Every structure is written in C-alpha cells, then in structure tokens.
Amino acid sequence: MPEVRKELKICEAHSEKSSVDKPHVTELKELPPHLEYEFLEGDDKLPVIIAKDLSVEEKTALITILKSHKRAITWKLSDIKGINPKFCTHKILMEEDFEPAVQHQRRVNPKIHDVIKQEVIKLLEAGLIYPISNSPWDHFPLPFMDQML
Known part of the structure; x- marks a missing residue:
C-alpha cells in the first residue's frame, strides 16, 4: 500500500445527487435579441441558450441531442x-523565517x-x-x- 502523507486524511467517497436528478429553478437573465432560452426539462428547469435564427428542425435536433446528454453539462459547481x-x-x-504579510480589509x-x-x-x-x-x-x-x- 502506498505511503499516505500525514497532512491528508483518508475519507470515504461522498456523492451528492446531480442537479439533473433534482433540478432547481434558475433565475434567468435578459438575453441579446439573437439568443433565446430552451429548457431540457419542464418549462423552467435545465435551461440552455440557443440561437433564435435556427430552423424548427435544427432546434428540435439540437434539443433532442442535449436532452440525451444532460449529464455531460455541468449545471452547478458540484456537478x-x-x-x-x-x-x-x-x-x-x-520558508522557515518568512512571516506572511497582513493586509487590511478593502x-x-x-x-x-x-x-x-x-x-x-x-x-x-x-x-x-x-x-x-x-x-x-x-x-x-x-x-x-x-x-x-
């Protein structure tokens, strides 16, 4: 077994539910006129931004592919x-004799x-x-x- 450094602690694996399994409602910002929101789940969950000038077939194909690969997109940092x-x-x-500088709050x-x-x-x-x-x-x-x- 490899040597474990003293500073590191051995801990058990920790897994949280992905935001795909438990999506949350996101506050949406106003977009430029050439972009629009599409949702991969429901009417307000898992938003993606796409171009407005795509044809209906292109939008459908894009959304279908994105829905099938939802887990490839990170919706928040923990994903x-x-x-x-x-x-x-x-x-x-x-170094041993070095003292860190203290800075005041800005x-x-x-x-x-x-x-x-x-x-x-x-x-x-x-x-x-x-x-x-x-x-x-x-x-x-x-x-x-x-x-x-």
Whole structure:
C-alpha cells in the first residue's frame, strides 16, 4: 500500500445527487435579441441558450441531442466530476523565517457587492470554501465616519 502523507486524511467517497436528478429553478437573465432560452426539462428547469435564427428542425435536433446528454453539462459547481472538493487541499509552503504579510480589509464597489455575494454562496454550496468559526475577525466593527454622515 502506498505511503499516505500525514497532512491528508483518508475519507470515504461522498456523492451528492446531480442537479439533473433534482433540478432547481434558475433565475434567468435578459438575453441579446439573437439568443433565446430552451429548457431540457419542464418549462423552467435545465435551461440552455440557443440561437433564435435556427430552423424548427435544427432546434428540435439540437434539443433532442442535449436532452440525451444532460449529464455531460455541468449545471452547478458540484456537478463537475473529479476529485471531491472536500478532499482536495491547498497548501502554501513558505520558508522557515518568512512571516506572511497582513493586509487590511478593502472596501468593495457597492455596484458589484451583490455579484460577489452570489459567487461566495456558489463556492460555499459546492464545498470549495467554508466558514471559519474561531476567527479573530471583528464581526461588529465601528462604521466609517463618511458613511454615517
């Protein structure tokens, strides 16, 4: 049996249901005029974007092929086949005498704050990131004076 490194833990295989087995309703964005949504299941599940100028026969053929290969499309991050994100680790090796630099929290443009929040939620759901419960982070910082005025 190969030697197992001390940092890695041996864990059992973990499989979640694919979003093809349990599809969820997706919030659809407005598309350019030359594109349209088609759904591979029902009227609001498993959306794909196709060109509007396809003929009826071409649309039917395309949708038939996509329906027969639904599992080849990743509908969310957890559908991607490969190493379970809970098993995968990332380690930054540093020299013995090196001290990491500490950077202060940066303010984010309010226009993209919602986009960042949605991306973080996606990564949390996929298990690629996780919350740290024993962080020294100040959860109730004092507000910025210019925001209070």
